[in-house]
Amino acid sequence: MRDDKMTKNHNPVEVEQQEWKKRQLKERMKQMLTIASPIFLLLLWEFLSQTNLLDARFFPPPSEIVSTFYSMAMSGELFNHIGISLYRIIAGFLLGVIPGVVIGLLMGLYSPIRHFISPIVMALMPIPTLALLPIIIILFGIGDFSKVVTIAGSVFFPVVINTTAGVINIDSIYLDVAKNYGASSKDFFVKIAFPGALPVMMEGIQMGQAIALLTIVAAEMMGATSGIGYLIWTSYKAFMLKEMFVGLILISFFGYLFSLLLRALQNKILSWR
């Protein structure tokens, strides 16, 4: 029990205050661990590479990658690649999410639409959009738009499936409430179906965001003349591994940043949960 404390302190508020401080400390420790883990990984890498336990030709130490990053940033070429890739990711993401949400809501609400569209979705989903890249390039050319379409195609599926599931899983009592209080189709859509499906829909959007990043790199490797994926691929082919790592780390950074942003958005709009 708290034997030791009983001799020291008899004030219950102070005792609980001590406990509370301990819990706070523990929380802060956990946050520290979260921050420490990527730093730890980088330090370990630096160490292994400097001591040649890792072959520095294939795994250049992070400090050198950072200085490569600086010189690439100075020349301005890097921001060009980043800007192009971000544009493709964001445009492709939106072009996949918006139809995914609309079609998902319609599929969830109207079962004839669901029965008609879901076999098509099920049949198309297993095909990796990247495998369709040749066809997409034939249709949309080698320019930006073909990358945007490729990303949109990959993002669409998790969003449409989760949105449909989100609508179907809305507790039927809310449908009864809406019907009993005479909601029009439009009000039902806006006040019940959309917000009710939002939690599951947001999970699909998170997944879509991750897929968008996976897709952009591969798409830019296969048919592009700019972008982070292109940078990674051409650096690799020229055996400029430091430049390649700059590209890889950028992708990792943006993936982390986007999921933080989406998580924050999710916490804000789903505060009712």
Add this chain to the structure above:
Amino acid sequence: MENNTKISIQDMTKVFYKKNSSVTALDHISLNISEGEFVCLVGPSGCGKTTLLRILAGLETTSVGEYKITEGKENRPLQSMVFQERGVIPWLTVEENVAFGLKMRHLPSELIKERTSYYLEKVGLENFSTLYPKELSGGMKQRVSIARAFANDPEILLMDEPFAALDEQNKFILQEELLSIWEETKKTVLFITHSIDEALLLSDRILLMSSQPGRIIKEIKNDLPRPRNIEQIRSDHNTAGHFVDIWKHLQEEVQKSRK
């Protein structure tokens, strides 16, 4: 039949049909409820009470037979249901929940505001209006549900065991609040309960239903003067007699349904 009938049901039968099996939930129900009357429907579980209410609420259709709710003032909805507490919509604030019916009817926003705050105050939630339901207790959610129905100002109110999930103390308080709002508005109410005390406390008339298939087999007029309280229910000689009557009836019906 009185001429100020508000709800009239004629020979209503409802069958639920599935492959190879059918359940007769309601069997030739006929009844009339007058304007301003508070009627409680009591019966063993599974006898079709919810089904009857859902038909009147427009959430289910009859198999044969019909019903009519007499229209009153223009622009006033015919009926509103007081749902159980889990019918409070979690992504709307307390205020938005209470305003829900009015918003669905696209009334002018000042009117919505005025009526919403009036009923929020009536149920004592004026300080909670911007909270989401997850922050409310069960009793508070049930108040939201009641306020939502009254704010909609319908011709009749339908309630399906609204207090069944509440603890005794909250139940007493809410029953009293309900009675005080009802006495002010004099709405026609059809209220389902399995609690005999609750029926005796609230109603002008009690309808007893048989076990499945549901029929109305007895009606008891409850003349206990208002305002009432729970002690009267226990001490009033007449009411005590009604209690025993209803209790015996329910026993019999439950026995029957077991055979």
